[in-house]
Amino acid sequence: MSTATASHDTQTDGHFDEATELIALLRGSMTCRQLAESLQVSTSTVERWESGKVKCKPAIVPALRELYFGTTREDGTDFRTIDLFAGIGGIRRGFASAGGYAVFSSEWNEFSTRTYRTNYGFAEQMAGDITKVDVNDIPDCDVVLAGFPCQPFSVAGVSKKRSLGRETGFRDKTQGTLFFDVARIIAAKRPAAFLLENVKNLTSHDRGRTFQVILDALQNELGYEVHWKVIDGQHFVPQHRERIYIVGFRSKTDFTWDDLKFPEHKPVLADILHKTDGTEPVLPWDGDRYFDHEHNKVQDKYTLTPRLWQYLQDYKAKHEAMGHGFGYGLVTPDMVSRTLSARYHKDGSEILVAQKGKRPRRLTPRECARLMGYPDDLRIPVSDTQAYRQFGNSVVVPAVAEIARIMRPHILKVMQEDETLELISDSEMTEEAIQKARRLAVAGASRD
DSSP, X not given: XXXXXXXXXXXXXXXXXXXXXXXXXXXXXXXXXXXXXHHTSOHHHHHXXXXXXXXXXXXXXXXXXXXXXXXXXXXXXXXXXXXXXXXXXXHHHHHHTTTEXXXXXXXXXXXXXXXXXXXXXXXXXXXXXXXXXXXXXXOOOSEEEEOOOOTTTSHHHHHHHHHTTOOOGGGOTTTTTTHHHHHHHHHHHOOSEEEEEEEGGGGTGGGGHHHHHHHHXXXXXXXXXXXXEEEEGGGTSSBXXXXXXEEEESSOOOOOGGGOOOOSSOOOGGGTSOOTTTTOOOOTTTTTSSEETTTTEEOGGXXXXXXXXXXXXXXXXXXXXXXXXXXXXXXXXXSOBOOOOTTHHHHOTTSEEEETTEEEEOOOHHHHHHHTTOOTTOOOOSOHHHHHHHHHTSOOHHHHHHHHHHHHHHHHHHHHSOOOSOOGGGSSOSHHHHHHHHHHHHHHOOOO
């Protein structure tokens, strides 16, 4: 056998071994069908690869690598994060810019998980229902990140649940007490720091009682130094989006919100809207799904139908006559939008882009990604409906990145200090204490 032939065979075997290993790793988290769909091959092909009847072609290996390791690279090595109620990874992305890297994540929604996995891969463990996760199965970490569900506390969520006769806040049996699962994990892992994110209304929900319970758990039950602030996303993106950020450190620090720096540039919608002057970037992963590059225009499907546009105009006129401010929000490139919500997929009424000589249109999912501060390399592997829900539930990434920046020196300082607290099993910060706090919160929550 010639040297060249031997070299080629060795290279081919190497690709085969890598492919076999990657397929085995991916199959630990994906069904045969899901893997086949991701690689655009038949399920029988994947089955033949697994059985060894057919060798996976070397040309498939790059796709397997990208699938397993994801399309988003985290180069930080300074501190470990766990990403709870991860959504599509917005908080994680912000902390990655400050040197963090994730070692664990949890997200129960299958569509959000698909977007998360597409971008971050399968290399680290990802759990589903966090209420069923044993803390011993969660790796040690330095920072806990959690955007725990806001629907029980948001103005819109509370209004909807009440209209359906459902409980809100801590009395919401499905989502109301998920904060205490975050507290349970913080108690067990004792991270150097944490960042929690929620809606602004958290501070006033149930006449302030809800927020006081949360602060009491973090400060008194868990013993963390806590700082909180409501920040409007329009400092970073062209969207009015007020959210509360709760920062905690395991020991005393000099952390101050005064260190926040907002960009000098005041964002406007022109920054995120598709460019129709020929300068719109061509994204291979989007293709022409959202934008027609040949004709330099947004795809026609995003323009409202005559029937929907008439309905929205009539609805607004009706409520204006009643003295209400309800109705659609029409925007132009020089403006800042209303808050993007998870219901945007229904009619897009809160943010409608004016079009000269035409009916207005919705934002495209790519524009929604930009409106939340995601870079264009974010992959969107789900339907428009699911994408709108995901971005409406996400965080303003550059706002989180700025918080991570000012937290970073304090995180590293606390990490360097010796952990002098007593063992968790011997303290009041046990799971039993957290469960007791949960029961008291539910019992004390108002039904108003």
